[in-house]
Structures are given as C-alpha cells and as structure tokens.
Amino acid sequence: MLPFEKAEYQERVRKVKASMEKQGIEVLLITDPANMNYVSGYDAMSYYVPQGIVVATSLEEPVCIVRLQDLYCATETTWMAEENVTAYPDKYLWEPKVLHVMDFIGDLLKEKGLQDKTIGVEFDAYYFNAHWYKKLEKSLPDAVFKDATALVNWIRGPKSVRELEYMQIAARIVEKTMYNAIERIEAGVRECHVAAEIYSDLVKGTGVYGGEYPSLAPIMPAGERTAGAHFSWTTEGKYQKGQLIYMELSGCYKRYHAPLTRTIFIGEPPERVKETAKVVVEGLNAALSAVKPGITCEEVERAWQTTINKYGLEKESRMGYTVGLSYPPVWTENTAYFKPGEMTLLKPDMTFHMMPGMWLDGYGVAITETLRVTEKGCETITRFPRKLFVK
Amino acid sequence: MLPFEKAEYQERVRKVKASMEKQGIEVLLITDPANMNYVSGYDAMSYYVPQGIVVATSLEEPVCIVRLQDLYCATETTWMAEENVTAYPDKYLWEPKVLHVMDFIGDLLKEKGLQDKTIGVEFDAYYFNAHWYKKLEKSLPDAVFKDATALVNWIRGPKSVRELEYMQIAARIVEKTMYNAIERIEAGVRECHVAAEIYSDLVKGTGVYGGEYPSLAPIMPAGERTAGAHFSWTTEGKYQKGQLIYMELSGCYKRYHAPLTRTIFIGEPPERVKETAKVVVEGLNAALSAVKPGITCEEVERAWQTTINKYGLEKESRMGYTVGLSYPPVWTENTAYFKPGEMTLLKPDMTFHMMPGMWLDGYGVAITETLRVTEKGCETITRFPRKLFVK
Structure with missing residues (x-):
C-alpha cells in the first residue's frame, strides 16, 4: 500500500x-x-x-x-x-x-x-x-x-492535500506527546524516563494512526544545558526545582514531520525567564500574522526581529525553515528560511517550522509552531498553548 | 562530566x-x-x-x-x-x-x-x-x-576498558529490551505498540544507567516484509499468527552501541524456517569459535559460509562489521568486515556485530551477537539465547 x-x-x-x-x-x-x-x-x-x-x-x-x-x-x-x-x-x-x-x-x-x-x-x-x-x-x-x-x-515545498493530511497526523502525535511530557516533568523525575515516554508516545501515535521514528531524536536539555541548542536528555540526570527545560519534538507519519517546541519551568520562574518567554510568544505571533502568499521570507523574519528588538533582544540565527518529508539526520527541507536576505516568495501550502528560540547567557527559551501558508494568510498545523509552562 | x-x-x-x-x-x-x-x-x-x-x-x-x-x-x-x-x-x-x-x-x-x-x-x-x-x-x-x-x-577499533564498559551497559539495555519485546509480541498486537515499548526500554536503560537514542531506528519487519533487510515497523499493522518477525535493535550508552538481532515466529513455525534458524545458529557459533587475534576477517566469514554451505545455503552479503561509537545514520565503524577478501587481522579488544542473516525467498532469519576479540579468542558482549523464538 x-x-x-x-x-x-x-x-x-x-x-x-x-x-x-x-x-x-x-x-x-x-x-x-x-x-x-x-x-x-x-x-x-x-x-x-x-x-x-x-x-x-x-x-x-x-x-x-x-x-x-x-x-x-x-x-x-x-x-x-x-x-x-x-x-x-x-x-x-x-x-x-x-x-x-x-x-x-x-x-x-x-x-x-x-x-x-x-x-x-x-x-x-x-x-x-x-x-x-x-x-x-x-x-x-x-x-x-x-x-x-x-x-x-x-x-517538495507546496504540499498536496494528502501530504497535509499526513502532517496533520504528525501534529496530533506531537501535541499528545508534548502534553504528556509536560505532565510528567517534575523535580526528582529522571530525564531519561520522560524521554522514554516521549518516544513511546511518538511511536504509539494517535490511537488510530501509529507513529514513525522522527528524523532527529528529541532535543530536551534541562537547566544550564538549555544554553546549548542541540542537547538531548542526560542518561542519569533528574529534573530539579528551579530548572528551565525546553523540548523540541516532532511527530512523524509516512515520513512527514510536524515539529513543536515548548519551554517549561519547574517552580516559580525568575522574571527574566517569564519576560523572555513573553517576548518570544509576542514575536512568534507577530511573525505568524505576517505570513501570507506573495511576501518574502525575510519579511516574516523582520516581523519577529522588530518585535523582539523592542525589548532589547536580538536573534542571530534563522527563525524558521521549510519542513515536511524527511529522513535522518534532520527534518528540514533545506530550501527557504525565515532569515534576513531570503527573498523566496511564500506560496500557498508551503509548510514551515517557525522556530523562534532565544539562547541567552545561561538559558534558552523556545516556543515554536509548524505552519501552513494558506490562500490568504497562515494557519498553524500544530496547535498547542503558546506560553511558558510552569510546573 | x-x-x-x-x-x-x-x-x-x-x-x-x-x-x-x-x-x-x-x-x-x-x-x-x-x-x-x-x-x-x-x-x-x-x-x-x-x-x-x-x-x-x-x-x-x-x-x-x-x-x-x-x-x-x-x-x-x-x-x-x-x-x-x-x-x-x-x-x-x-x-x-x-x-x-x-x-x-x-x-x-x-x-x-x-x-x-x-x-x-x-x-x-x-x-x-x-x-x-x-x-x-x-x-x-x-x-x-x-x-x-x-x-x-x-x-577506534581496539576498545579501552572504559569503552568496553559502555558497550556492556549498551548490551544490558538491548538484552532487556529484546526480552520484553519478545514477551509482548503476539497475534493481534499492533507493531507500533511493540515499537513504542522497545524505544521506551532502550531509553529507560538498565535502571541505574539510562539509555541514549541509537544511531538507527529499530529494524523490525514482520511477515513478508522480513524478505527486505531494512524495514521498520508499520504504523497500522498487527502481528498475525503464522508470521515471522525479526528485530535488529541496539542499546546505546555514551554513544556506544551493542546491536542484537533475534527472530520470532508466532505459532508453529514451518520446517524450512526452523531449519534455516538452526543453520544460522550453527553458522554463528562456528564463526564465533573461529574468532581470535591474528586471524583474518575473511577466515571468520569462511567458518560461517562453510557451515551454511553444508546445508545448501549461501549468503552474498558481509556477515559482520566493526561496531562501537556512532551517530546516525548507522552504528557501523566502517572499517573491517567479515567478508571474503577482507585481510584485516583481528586484534584484542576489537568489537564486531556478527550479523548472520539469511534473506531468502519470502522470508528472512537473522540471529546475531556483538562480540569482543579477547587475548585468546572471543567473548560475546551481548548474551541472549541463540535460537528461533516461538510464540
């Protein structure tokens, strides 16, 4: 079949x-x-x-x-x-x-x-x-x-109806997985136990639809390690009170991906973390609102950058990339990026992982969505509360 | 650390x-x-x-x-x-x-x-x-x-004491995972549910030691799909009575791998499957007995090939490769192979995945071990009953 x-x-x-x-x-x-x-x-x-x-x-x-x-x-x-x-x-x-x-x-x-x-x-x-x-x-x-x-x-950029269906299934998988992972994280729980449940959820899938292995293992650093962009879990570490965690996960169905990232704090988050998360969400929303057919990728990035600049923040790296069908080592399509100088015009049914993450001195905050360019604007394929999760 | x-x-x-x-x-x-x-x-x-x-x-x-x-x-x-x-x-x-x-x-x-x-x-x-x-x-x-x-x-070929310790941990992880997976497989169970538990076990690790993501996703075809060498689970398929399944899995710790493959039959296996499994185990044992420092890789392969040839079988592809530290897309070291013409001399503390698998018309049987060349011969790092498992 x-x-x-x-x-x-x-x-x-x-x-x-x-x-x-x-x-x-x-x-x-x-x-x-x-x-x-x-x-x-x-x-x-x-x-x-x-x-x-x-x-x-x-x-x-x-x-x-x-x-x-x-x-x-x-x-x-x-x-x-x-x-x-x-x-x-x-x-x-x-x-x-x-x-x-x-x-x-x-x-x-x-x-x-x-x-x-x-x-x-x-x-x-x-x-x-x-x-x-x-x-x-x-x-x-x-x-x-x-x-x-x-x-x-x-x-591969603009997706067919069937391709979008597969990305929707991948999105349902990652939403369920993210929800359960956030539920499980608390002080004293081992990182590898949460990672095990993440994999289990990604592979079990939605119930009707089973999942496939994603092209990249879960990125899920905790504490100081959130300052590095590509760490996974540690084999012996336990989550601790006062720790920041972010998780970049993707569901996968028929090799189609829908990545999603959320940031979690165990305990009462410091003001600077709450503030950064608020700015990231505001920037994400601004960039999502900018997306529509006919505009350039750099215009989308500008909407993000302008928003975070107001708060004295700046992001050096790209804040999004095309996503869909893939195999290891990664789920990007390696075509258009949300970054300055990228003159690619958005077309309906292109799909992106919008990846506004801030890696600051000593910690990182990332809150992302997978999106589809529609006829008139944009809709997110992943649907998950856009906020800092506090445990 | x-x-x-x-x-x-x-x-x-x-x-x-x-x-x-x-x-x-x-x-x-x-x-x-x-x-x-x-x-x-x-x-x-x-x-x-x-x-x-x-x-x-x-x-x-x-x-x-x-x-x-x-x-x-x-x-x-x-x-x-x-x-x-x-x-x-x-x-x-x-x-x-x-x-x-x-x-x-x-x-x-x-x-x-x-x-x-x-x-x-x-x-x-x-x-x-x-x-x-x-x-x-x-x-x-x-x-x-x-x-x-x-x-x-x-x-990277000959491993240090510490490297071997990590491979031993990876071996304990994969043995536990394989044991549980075989326990779970039965007619009516979804393939993706077994895959989910496999990932969960690989990542949870031994208890003391958590696991890491392996460089290759589980290879675990069932039924006719066992005739292909690199299929994973299906998202919607259920195991059926009369099906052959093989699973090639690896534990991973500090990026060190210990792969292991076993073959399972649900119900009463046909004679030709039982016979093939018996021959594969006999060939595996013969090849393991041949391993010692100073002999060539091709001599090890010959011990395997000679054994299976007695029963009218032949394997075209290599039957083993060096293994240890790795990242996706695969866990081989890409150096020495157990294959004809390979004149590499075995040295103590080299580690191999001995991979005697037979892909025949309509089905495949594979029963493998990860091994270490010792001072005088060979010891397996993975330890798991060498047989066809019948459920």
Missing part, C-alpha cells in the same frame, strides 16, 4: 523533469533519501549505503538503484514497473579502491545511452559525499556534471 | 597524529561526528550542519569548530582549552553561493599558518559532501588534499 496514488508520484516526476529542463539537466541522480521517497516512494532504513534514483527527461519512469539486500524493500515501496527497480551486489560496497556503487550507476547510465548527458547531482545533499562524486566522475568521463542540489527539495 | 579522562582523549590524539605522520598528513579535518566525539568528546545533535575538528601535527590540541548556536554544547562536552573551541555565525550557513562553513575553516587554517599543508579529509564520510569539498578546495588553493577516510575509524 503506497502512501500516495501513482498519479501523484507521476505528477511529481513531471514537475522534476520540467525543472530539469529549465536548468538544462538531462539526467538527474537523486541520492537524498527524502527526495528518493518523494519521486519513487522508496522507504527503508538503507540510506547508510549509496543508493539513488535516476530521472531522465528521455525516460518515462524513474529508475531506482538499491543494494541487493534491499531489493524487496524497493519493489514493495515504489510505484514504478519492475524493470525500473534494480539492485547491486555487495561487491560494489566496502571496497573503496576497487568497485564502487557509482560504477554500477555509471554502467546503468551507459546501458541507457545517457553517459554523455548533462547530469545533475545533489552536491550539497547529506548523502552524496566527496568520494562518491569522484567515483561517479571517473565512471562517466563524457558526462557534464551540474549542481542540482535542492532541485527536488524546492518542488 | 566527560565520559573519559582527559588522558584517554590525549592518547587518542597521539595515535591519530602518529597515523597522520605515517600517511604524510600534516593537518586532518575530521567531520564524521563519531570521529569528532572520539578525539574531542564533542556530543550534540548538531551534525546536520557542517562542523569539524582540526588535528594538526604542529598543534598540541585539536581545534573544534561548530555553529555559534552550539558553542555552549562544545565547551561543555570537549576537553580542550577554551581557545581551541571556536564557532561560526549563521551567515556561513544556508548561503551556498556566498559564504560557506568551509570558508570559515579555511580562514582558521590560514590564521594558524596551515594553508599550504597536506590536509587529510574524510572523503567517504557521511558528513563530508561533494559541495563542502569544492568549497574547502577553493578556500585553500595552496593546500594538498589527501584522502583520510577512516583514518580515525581504524584507531
């Missing part, structure tokens, strides 16, 4: 080919697992070995290339005809100096007469390293390589 | 420098998060942006480079002096055509007078993509780049 109709995948491929033509790319090698999934449906935890999807303007369907061990995963999860799912044996792996998967892919392109084409590759994807590129270049000496980083990512 | 004494990190750096000198490398840029952790202690979920550790034969301590947002994470988790932990602002990110983190790293090397040295980079690491390499090359036109893939990984 594929998560989308075949027609939806075919429409995606049509858009990818149109973008390729615009950029003068005849063959596209997709190695980002989210992009692979997007055009083909391929879904398995095999992304730690080289694999890819070839889209060629001259070929009707994409061709999926995986490890032999994963052939069954590929035939089960992709929509293409059997002859467009192919697998390499293990001799192409673990032998960096002899054979490489890129040799297999090169030979496949030769077979199809595509060896001297303009080939787009995702130079800046997580899963296309410098060694693979060297091998691919060597295997296809007559090809012209062109940067196609994020070509597919940009097409 | 660092997970190792400063002296242990310094000893690791000494070994890295010795290997660099042997390979004619004056400066090493480490971007693999496990390698970064190994030499510096750095531990945060920030690996989705470019970051690195510079080790130079001319510098006493490594230099850690992270994103400004992660500076606190770096100062908290590394052992080096404050001046050797540095951070770049967000303007180096999300602007592929303007500034890049590799420009920041290039400037740092220039400041230290290292711009014209022989620089080793991990071309074949997950976290060093083709774009980063192009940027680094451009930023350092006078440098000579040399492949240093797995230079640090190989040093």
